[in-house]
Amino acid sequence: MSMSVAHFGTASRRILMAQPTSNTKLYRVFVFVLLMVMWVVLSGFFDAFHLSLGLISCAIVVWLSSDLLFEKRHHHLRVRIKQGFGLFAYLIWMIGQIVLSNICVLKLALGDLDKLEPQILRYKCSLNTDFQRFLLANSITLTPGTVTIKIIGDTFYVHAISDETAQGLDGKMENRIKKVFADDYETSTESPA
Amino acid sequence: MIISIISAIFIGTGIIFFAGAAIGIIRFPDFYTRTHAAGKGDTLSSLLVITGFAIYQLNGFESFSENWPILLVILKLLGVSIFILFTSPTATHALMDAGWEECSKPKIKEGRPNHLGEDSDQF
Numbered sequence: 001m002s003m004s005v006a007h008f009g010t011a012s013r014r015i016l017m018a019q020p021t022s023n024t025k026l027y028r029v030f031v032f033v034l035l036m037v038m039w040v041v042l043s044g045f046f047d048a049f050h051l052s053l054g055l056i057s058c059a060i061v062v063w064l065s066s067d068l069l070f071e072k073r074h075h076h077l078r079v080r081i082k083q084g085f086g087l088f089a090y091l092i093w094m095i096g097q098i099v100l101s102n103i104c105v106l107k108l109a110l111g112d113l114d115k116l117e118p119q120i121l122r123y124k125c126s127l128n129t130d131f132q133r134f135l136l137a138n139s140i141t142l143t144p145g146t147v148t149i150k151i152i153g154d155t156f157y158v159h160a161i162s163d164e165t166a167q168g169l170d171g172k173m174e175n176r177i178k179k180v181f182a183d184d185y186e187t188s189t190e191s192p193a
Numbered sequence: 194m195i196i197s198i199i200s201a202i203f204i205g206t207g208i209i210f211f212a213g214a215a216i217g218i219i220r221f222p223d224f225y226t227r228t229h230a231a232g233k234g235d236t237l238s239s240l241l242v243i244t245g246f247a248i249y250q251l252n253g254f255e256s257f258s259e260n261w262p263i264l265l266v267i268l269k270l271l272g273v274s275i276f277i278l279f280t281s282p283t284a285t286h287a288l289m290d291a292g293w294e295e296c297s298k299p300k301i302k303e304g305r306p307n308h309l310g311e312d313s314d315q316f
Contacts, residue, residue, distance in 0.1 A: 041272070044265045091278070095240070102210050102237040105230050109217035118226055119305035122312070134283075141282035142236065147229055149289045149309060157309040159225045159289065159299070 026077050031066045032058055079183045086180035090135075093176070094142060101144035108161065117163050120149065123156040125174055129184065132177055139173050196251050203245030210238040223300040224292045232285030236277065243274045 039054035040046075070080070108115065123140075127133050137148040140158055145165025150157040160166035178185060214234020221227045247270040254260045293309070301307050 041265055041268045044262060091275075094278075098233070098237045098240070101233050102213070105217055105233050106210065106213035109213050109220055109230060113220060113222065116222065116226060117305055118223070118299060118301050120299065120301070120307045120309045122308040137286060138279065138282040141232060141285055145229070147225070147232060147289060148286055149225070149293055152312075155312075157312075159229070161226060161229055 023076070027070055028062055028066050030077055030080075031069055032062045034069075035061060075183060083181055083183065090176060090180050094139060097139075097143045101142060104144040104165070116161060119160050119163075119166060121158045121160055121166060121169060123158050123169055125154050125156060127154075127174065127177060129181075132181055132184075136174060136177055139177070140169070143168060143173065196248060200245040200249035203241050203248060207238040207241030207245065210234055210241065214238065224297040225289065225299050228285055228288055228292070232282060232288075236281040239277050239281070240274050243270050243277070246270055247274075 035058040036054060039058060040051075043050055043054065045051075125133065125136060127136060133151060133154075137151060137156065140146050140148045140156065145161040146169055147159045148156055149159050158169060160169065211234060214230045217230025217234065218227050221230060247267045250263050250267050250270070254263050299307065299310075
């Protein structure tokens, strides 16, 4: 069993090695399209002069810094777009959580202050890219009663405002994020960061 | 008319949450609990107020060929709200972290954990 897994590992690594050139081009085009849409929305002019200005500046930005937006490029673009939709669904769920957490803060602010039970907790996560950790930290902040203070390595230090909200700090949110970025975890053992 | 009412509801709810956050900032006992109120209250209330503005823009919308610039304004406003959705909690972390580094002591009752204090030996 371990033999076959190892074999599969080398095979998929060979595929990964072969792909980057074509993928990099695709990613460049994708970043260019994103920037161009942004330009059109923000400028609001559709004449040839302004559009060509946009084309030139987007091209320069893509040429200089298109690799800032996506860290790992061995995924096909289809995977990225799927992740984008997953992220969008996650954000919708997040907005629901924000409403709940604001009602929680409103209740605490107007209610009895003796109900506050501040505490600082430790939370270990197993997410493997910076963006996912950033997303988890932001999600912890936006869910009811918890705020991330510090991230040291893979340990999150979380300030919880009461015992009840501290219970909400289980692995569920992390699993949601992992589900959105599921494709990053299939190959994660072979390509660290 | 209906559009105005809906946008007024959004903006009004946003203002209520803003007020809640402000009261929280004044009443809560220490720096960290106050940041709770500031970070969360601001995120949702700015989202609601800006979405209210975006909905209000629909008022003048009659035909696509004449009024398409309104759609651009709405897209811009929604872009701002998504930007706030990401940056506001990040700003909260920056505040919290700065507070911790500046040795602002958290008020924690007996028996509640303070793991960060244990691990960093600061308090």
